[in-house]
Amino acid sequence: MTPRRLAGIGAFTVASALLLSACGSSGSGDGDSTATGEGDGASSGVVSVSSGEPQNPLTPGMTNEVYGGLVVKNIYSGLVYYDAEGGIQNEVAESIESEDNTTWTITLQDGWTFSDGTPVTASSFVDAWKYTADLDNAQNQQYFFNGFAGFSAEESSDIAVEATDELTITAELSAPAADFPLWLGYSAFSPLPEAFFEDPSTFDETPIGNGPYVLDSWTHDQEINLVPNESYNGPRAAANGGVDLLAYTEEDTAYNDLLGGNLDVVINVPSSAFATFEDELGERAVNQPSALIQVVNVPEWLPEFQGEAGHMRRQAISHAIDRDTITEQLFAGSRTPAKDFTSPVIDGWSDDIPGSEMLAYDPATAKELWDEAESMDPVGDYTLNIASNADSDHQDWIDAVCTTIRQDLGIGCEFAPYTTFDEFLDARDNGEVDGIFRGGWQADWPSMSNFLGPVYGTGAGSNDAQYSSEEFDAKLAEAGSAPDAETATALYKEAQEILFSDLPGIPLWYQNATGAFSENVENVVFGWDSDPILYQITKE
Known part of the structure; x- marks a missing residue:
């Protein structure tokens, strides 16, 4: 069988029904995030960007939320990276090959x-x-390695991946996965230097990466x-003098700072x-799927x-x-009512999956x-709490x-705020939230599987x-192989039928990337995942 090969920039496009459809980019840039190195040294200005406090250490195995994720993707480089449209491009990898989609050989540059x-090697x-894959290390990103042979979510394990020499990796999957190269652009698959293993606690505050940026300070x-x-x-060389990610607790404040010329990029x-x-x-506004x-x-x-009573509730x-009214009136068309659990x-994607009438x-x-x-099971005089962080616009x-829940169900309903995003995440992760709570999912890689397994597996x-x-886990495994x-695609839709039956989460709406940038910066592009592509922004 002819090997499937990822060799050379852009050679592997994974033209399958699992992948992202191309979406447009906004701003004064041309939308080509793959053109890198061209802008290296083109500007020396430091770009200021609205952000927030990461919840976890800035390491590939622990960071699984958006504020930390924006840092991690820019201080580490993986085998491949995603361009603005969600296509994969080689970064550290020279080639990624398999004859059966189960045993893979990866060659590094x-x-x-x-x-x-210190050198970046296969090890x-x-x-x-x-x-990250070993349960004993309690890493947030452990689940992303469940497709490897040898993985266990219940006990310490050693996944089937080996460094056969300084520049060669062999990986054995538990089942064939044609889209394996697509996984590898996600930050969980980034490398770590020996310094991490020598002193993880120190590394957590002062991470050492191989990406286009270095963490200079973290206040x-x-x-x-x-x-x-x-x-x-590599191909993502910084075209600016650095980036300051500023932790705002009010999005209105960030937007007003941008209007006043005191902030370069607003993400939300x-x-x-x-x-x-x-x-x-005008052209400095970003509103794209x-x-x-x-x-x-x-x-x-x-x-x-x-x-049964809980399911009815x-x-x-x-x-x-009332998703239609909220997206039209409150969000002015920057959101679209959800029809499924993906995007x-x-x-x-489909808008007619059985159960979507819910x-x-x-x-x-x-x-x-x-x-x-x-x-069947009375709760009496009941107030539904909907929890979220108060430092973003929720x-x-x-x-x-x-309003409609109180009106239509005849019960109480209140916003249950947590002061900051990381405080909200800690309460959620500790099972301390007394009510239903907001959940947003920004895809790690552009596929249906990534909207389902990491969130509901x-x-x-x-x-x-x-x-x-x-039943859901089995359907995911069947789809993955x-x-x-x-x-x-058909199997992932069947998996969503199970979710519509159980409703572990209630889909609300699809969110556009709604950002903006000042007159002080150029070449601003927001990518497929709604994040700005920091390394190509220029500022004099």
């Missing part, structure tokens, strides 16, 4: 180094992957300063400006949502949310379901959701509601 001067990847709850990595010679435009920001900023969905998660630890809440920018606004059915649940839509690092279904893209 020679000459790569970490910012401390840098292998040791990092084995560490917690204030800012993270990145400077260009002088030893980086506040809802208060949705109706006006494109007119105010992205691989991002918003849901409300229903935690398994709440007794009122367990059993989940359905009742979903039918009591319309992902090939294979997402229709239907006050009469909602009330009937709630009342029937109450007759209260307005939660208030709007609560048993034991997955981002399965925040602690949902578990043997499908012989072709068409079969896999």
Whole structure:
């Protein structure tokens, strides 16, 4: 059989129904994030970007939220990276080959180094992957290695990946996966230097990477300063003098700073400006589809949502949310009502999966379901709490959701705020949230599988509601080993039918990338995943 090979920039496009459809980019740049090195040294200005405090250490195995993720993807380089449209391009990899989609041989380019001067070798990847995949190390990203032979989510394990020489990796998967190269652009698959294994606790605060930037300083709850990595010679060379990621607690404040010329890039435009920001900023406004969905998660630890009555309450809440009105009036068209658990920018997406009728606004059915649940297992005078962080723009839509829930179900409904994003995440991860809670998913790599397994698979690092279904897990495994893209897509749709039946999360809407940038910067492009591509921004 002819080997499937990823050799040379852009050679492997994975033209399958699992991948991202090309989406446009905004800004004064030309949208080509693959053209790198061209801008190296083109500008010396430091770019300021609105952000927030990361929840976890800035290491590939621990970072699984957006603030930390933006840092990690820029201080580490993996085997491949994703361009603006979600295509994969070689970075450290020279080639990625397999004859059967199960046993893979990965060859690294020679000459790569970490910012401390030590070489990037096959062992840098292998040791990092084995560490993250081992349950004993309690890494948030462990789940992403469940496709490797030898993986266990229940006990310490040693995945089947080896460094056969300084520049060669062999990996054995538990089942064929034609899209394996696509996984490898996600930050969990980044390499780690020997310094991490010598002193992980020190490394957590002062990470050493091999990416286009180096972490210069981290003032917690204030800012993270990145400077260009002088030893980086890859395709994502920084075209600016560095990036300051500023921790804002109010998105309106960040937007006003941008309007006043005191901030270069806003990642999230506040809802208060949705109706006006494109007119105010013209070509400096970004409003484009992205691989991002918003849901409300229903935690398994709440007794009122367990059993048959609990399932009816989940359905009742979903039918009591007027997605059309909220997206049109509150979000001014920057959101689209959800029809499934993935995203319309992902090939294979469908708006008619059986069970998706649960997402229709239907006050009469909602009330009937709630009342029937109450007759089976009463909760009495009940107030539904919807929890989220208060340092981002969520209260307005939660208030709007609560308005129709109170009106249609005849119960109380309130916003339950946590002061900061990391405080909210800690409460969520510790199972301390007393109510349903906001869940947003920004895809790690552009495929249907990434919207499903990491969020709803048993034991997955981002399965925040602690949902578990043997039937769903089995369907995911079947889809992951499908012989072709068409079969896999059909199976992922069947997996979503199970989710619509169980409703561990209630899909709300697909979120556009809504950002903006000042007159002080150029070549600003937001990628397929809604993040700005930092390394190609220029500033004099």
